[in-house]
Amino acid sequence: MASRVNVQEIVRCNPLQVPEKFLISRREEDEPKSTADAFDLSSRIPIIDLSLLSRGHKEELNKLDQACKEWGFFQVVNHGVATEVLQGMKDATVKFFELPLEEKNNIRFPPANGRNLEFWPDSPNGFKEIIEEYSSEVKRVGEELIESLSTIMGMEKDTLLGLHKELFQTLRVNYIPPCCRPEKVLGIRPHSDVTTITVLMQEDSVIGLQIRKDGQWVPVKPIPSAFVVNVGDVIEIWSNGKYKSVEHRAVPNESKARLSYASFIFPHFDDEIEPIDHLVESSRMYKKVKYGDYLVKAMTEDFIGKEHTGMAKIGSSADVAVLLTHLL
């Protein structure tokens, strides 16, 4: 198999030289910087107690509603996933990243079709097993959150889950090496997630995730053992824009590597996504899209930030282009 670019090797061989392709573009340099205001906003990112939420606690459901409307992001505590499982996942992953480069280069890339243990590497010892344990716990957390989303969207608890012909889940571990020029480099470019929801575990001691809010890049300060959850594009479309799939990015740290564990929860490729009738108040903002087509286009074309959501927006430039070709 052809070897892939390995950022650990790049940093090991030449820690002071950042390759051109990792430097932020001019367009991204125009982005707002994180200011004191951003740090202030950061302390207002909602914190949701899953045990209350799942028992139908009214106040907690209201908090979720506000969080999805105003932030698109929240942290989840009291989720019931044992600390040993969270730590076990982190420990095994660190061991995985310490494996020799040749061994990592021999790993097959899975097709993007959801959770399948067959595609995860056998070493380090116990890696597959902890991934399975961690992922099934995260799936339970994801399902409980989707049930509460269904409730706050004015539907029966199981309606949203039922709109998924099948509920898929994938796990991506992001590794961002320490970087000598953190202000010039982006670890993960600005994007919104093409998911129903994303459940992220971050390092307890390294800040890296930033979300776009009120024209600022707001850091999401880790709360030990909490998950960071964000509403994805699918919920934004189903709710006709009431709940926001918010742009976010990850920046490197000067002295420490940062790992993050993103579990993406999303529908079947054949599912058709469109605003749910009773959530359309005045005008319909999104048209019907086939999830698989939307995902593939979002992943393969050169979009920045939330540009790809234009594919589903009524009245976007993509729409006008189609109309023009029909008229000509």
Ligand SMILES: O=C(O)CCC(=O)C(=O)O
């Ligand atoms: O590393 C992070 O905190 C964010 C990861 C992320 O946004 C993603 O994997 O989609």
Ligand SMILES: [Fe+2]
């Ligand atoms: Fe993301």
